[in-house]
Amino acid sequence: MEISLALSLSKTGLNRDSAFNFSCSRCLACCRFKKIQLNPYEIARMADNRGISTSEFIARYTTTGGTVLRSNQDGSCVFLNIEGCSVHSDRPLVCRLYPLGRQVDSLGVEIFSQIEFEETCKGVLHENGTIEQYLAEQGAAPFMRAADLYLDLLWRLLDLLNEQELEPSQSETILETVEAVAADNAGEYDLSWIDMDWAVAEYCRLSGISVPKGIDEKMGIHIKAVREWAA
Template structure:
């Protein structure tokens, strides 16, 4: 389905979709959540993330941010939560959406009195999709670089793992480049991807032209 497809969904706050889901965060989503908790990225990961990128779950399988009244970080929830019950696929053919299999006891109300585009707007999904697309393109480029004779381990050699701390990286780079640090995280995410790509390119160039002993 595309954005013009007929679709509507009204959440009934049953919270059944907030259990047993593996929610992966990109740097923008992690930074949004960390800001909301008044934590830096490292402290947020230590407290709320497992395997570097996945939100933790409680013992009963509930999202770590699910409270008695529902999502406790609703204003900053990740894209996958905003899209539900839709999934979004971006590939060489463009963008498309699919309906996910709902929980068998969901209380959400499905309909066709709107469009997917309208639903995305009500969920505030646009800045999250922009960031997701930017990081997706960056990581595809890194993977292609590694497979085309680039560094044996681009992530390790160019410090990518540490650089995925969006706010710290962009603040450091803005100071080094003597440019103003933008406040909106969406703009920081855009610069994050651009500057990461430059850093990786520079690292590859140095590796390629540094004489080997």
């Protein structure tokens, strides 16, 4: 997931020990005119925050098949209100990390980049800390873990599709869908499999097991279900 406006990187190749700290003035300018991409865990956290299912959340608060957070007509995030972020405790990873970006490659190697500030940002950078400390302050750990698990799922689906000899039409459809998600171009495809509550309920029904209550447990079943369904 990334902030997809034309933000340039002012520093890259950073790691968790790199010097970094950031004071945010809470001016809320960064919650406007952004394309916030979401994974199923982030959707589940915000759906839980709103007290609704992931299916309802996807329908009400996302676009492009459930992969992007909806914006209001004035460009503000759908969760921005006069007091700030109305889902703050469950906000997506990209919102927690800003002005840092995080990338993980197919071998699991993690690097961080510092995004060049937008002119409107009133935040101040410091070096009296480390990226590791900043991540802890932002409560980023469960979100990074989930991002890594879903990225790994995406890599595995792509591998699987490359290895398998599916019927051409079936293979093309699945491959196009997975590639579209990877390329942030998923809007025209059926992405019901990214809906955690729907997929977990379906998997548990077919397996004759109870649907767990916790998001972490649901995420484990969700990833298992998608893997099995794709195999």
